[in-house]
Amino acid sequence: MIYLNLVNELICVLCWGITIRLILIRHLNSEIKVARFNMVAFVLMLVNLAVVLPIFAFLLKNLPSQSVSWQSALIVTTIDVLSTFNLILFCVFSCCTRLRKCPATVQDFLVLGAAVKHGQVPPVLATRLDKAINCWKTHQSAKIIVSGGIVQNAKTSEAEVMAAYLIAHGIPARKIICETQALNTWQNLAFASQLIKSQETVVVTSDFHVLRARTYARKMGLNWSFVSSKTPWRYCPLTFIRDYLGIIRDHWWVFCGSTLLLLLVELILK
Structure with a gap:
């Protein structure tokens, strides 16, 4: 025994x-x-x-x-x-x-960044951007703020790569605002809040990331709504456990x- x-x-x-x-x-x-x-x-x-x-x-x-x-x-x-x-x-x-729907009134969408590889959008980040695109189609007067800085000696920021993805998928460049300094979730929200003046803001992130991001937002006094994208299965175990x-x-x-x-x-x- x-x-x-x-x-x-x-x-x-x-x-x-x-x-x-x-x-x-x-x-x-x-x-x-x-x-x-x-x-x-x-x-x-x-x-x-x-x-x-x-x-x-x-x-x-x-x-x-x-x-x-x-x-x-x-x-x-x-x-x-x-x-x-x-x-x-x-x-x-x-x-x-994932069951939460986008609010009826939205002035800004904030898409939280994730690591990019060689200037390309990885699958987990792509699902966030695709979710933002689908939501924006019903709120085309809203702006989309993409947040993410330069990490791991990359040549371009996460936000710039995300913006290029959105433009390639039909979002007008004039509707996109890049926040290129943030290096983590807390900074994503903090720096983006300096660009966003409306409380009618929807944060778009992955399902595994919502709880932590929303907790940070509440600590900052940001009463923003959150919608989530479905994480591709092959990425679920480590991403879920990491955020947990x-x-x-x-x-x-x-x-x-x-x-x-x-x-x-x-x-x-x-």
């Missing part, structure tokens, strides 16, 4: 550790690697959910109560259960954001407090 617990804890750490390592590899030079890494992340999370957690449940039931192994299993299980359960909730919420971990990073005290509270309740009930 003790060895099974150690092995299971190791597998748990590897599942999350390898996934985080894959997330940190931001720039892949082939779509084959992108698909492979996302599939690996999906399999690791599936192993965690279908194998690791059930084994932990078995161990907590059969290990000697209050032993070191039992306490170790309880701590790791609690952290893993909270992390996995909240990830599932986050994925469900993100998918549900970003939310935990931003609200680590909530996660730590919830973990300690749950541990306390479990010890009392035991």
Whole structure:
């Protein structure tokens, strides 16, 4: 039992550790690697959910109560259960954001940037721009602000690449405003807010990105609406997990407090 617990804890750490390592590899030079890494992340999370957690449940039931192994299993299980359960909730919420329709009155659309490759719009960013285009067709008096600066020694900013994509898909250049300084989501919203004076603004971003972006907007006092685009399946695992971990990073005290509270309740009930 003790060895099974150690092995299971190791597998748990590897599942999350390898996934985080894959997330940190931001720039892949082939779509084959992108698909492979996302599939690996999906399999690791599936192993965690279908194998690791059930084994932990078995161990907590059969290990000697209050032993070191039992306490170790309880701590790791609690952290893993909270992390996995909240990830599932986050994925469900993100998918549900696709149901939100564009408001009846819009003066500005803000499309949040994402990394571009060799001056080309990657698939995840393309879905955001396509969503903005579809929304703009019913609000053609609105402006489209594209936000994103120059990252990773690129020659052109994300905003300029996004603007070229919009023009190529029929959006008049006079309707596009480029914000070319932002390097992250917070800056996207902060810098764009200096260009936008109307509260009738719709932020367009990916489904996995809505919760974090909307949280930032509320902190800035921006009462903007959000609509989301559907993320291509082959990009879902790592993009969803990355933004989920970003939310935990931003609200680590909530996660730590919830973990300690749950541990306390479990010890009392035991």
